[in-house]
Amino acid sequence: MQLIKNTAKKNQNVKFLQGNIILVGMMGAGKTTIGKLLANHMGKTFIDSDHEIQQRTGVKIPVIFEIEGEAGFRRRETEVLQELVQAENIVLATGGGAVLSGENRTLLRQHGIVVYLSASVDELQRRTRSDKNRPLLQTDDLHARLMELHAQRDALYRETAHIIIDSGKQGVRSLVQRLARKLLFFKIKKLRAEAVNRKKCGLALSSKQTLDSSQTDFPETKNSLYE
Ligand SMILES: Nc1ncnc2c1ncn2[C@@H]1O[C@H](COP(=O)(O)OP(=O)(O)O)[C@@H](O)[C@H]1O
Ligand SMILES: O=C(O)C1=C[C@@H](OP(=O)(O)O)[C@@H](O)[C@H](O)C1
Ligand SMILES: [Mg+2]
Secondary structure (H helix, E strand, O other): HHHHHHHHHHHHHHOOOOOOOEOOOOOOOOHHHHHHHHHHHHHHEEEEEEHHHHHHHHHOHHHHHHHHHHHHHHHHHHHHHHHOOOOOOOOEEOOOOHHHHHHHHHHHHHHOEEEEEEOOEEEEEEEOOOOOOOOOOOOOHHHHHHHHHHHHHHHHHHOOOOEEEEEOOHHHHHHHOOOOOOOHHHHHHHHHHHHHHHHHHHHHHHHHOOOOHHHHOOOOOOOOOOO
16 A cells, blocks of 8 residues: 555656756766666656767767867767757756856756756765776876866856755665655745745736736746755
């Protein structure tokens, strides 16, 4: 009986949370790993922008960096993101540098709930130290490089995200469950804010019988679920 209740509740939540979820964060934050599990948990399709770029070019990311430089990779990344965000009901894992462009940041925020998976530099170092597929991390001093990238990017991830979650403190499965709960609360909060505003707009209309554009704008839900 409990199982039936739980399943019914999960199905309700799945329906309620239709739409895109977009993961941003540093290399090693877990965007690809958590993204796959989250998509499975929420009945969404998983897409990874790096994977997509590799599919389309037929080569691995280090080869793109070698031939076209980082600038060439960034052009491809923007192009692919513009296309991928048009999908519906996906979990999109972006590459760690996607937020470097203002154009990308706006695009991502407009097309889904953006989640910043944050982690300490020590944790990121543990997770990426033996990786050969991240050209920006092929250096003698991995810790210093990660510190530098984190200093450049942390504010951009925060600016882009609707939700921030620390990905460093627990196993991946409980992280996915915690994130799913946060997404649910975020949606509830957003709908409440919209309902309150509709009510306000209605009252303003009946008293003034006018409606200008500032009254129709719903409040930004920006960064409303920080830990
Ligand atoms: N929350 C986590 N806890 C422990 N290890 C993790 C976690 N998230 C990812 N990892 C591990 O870190 C490595 C990098 O993860 P990945 O998903 O590729 O990160 P990203 O796509 O953000 O660069 C992988 O080996 C993965 O298993
Ligand atoms: O942070 C970055 O600039 C990059 C992150 C990588 O993706 P992950 O964040 O999935 O490792 C990949 O897009 C490329 O190597 C550049
Ligand atoms: Mg990844």
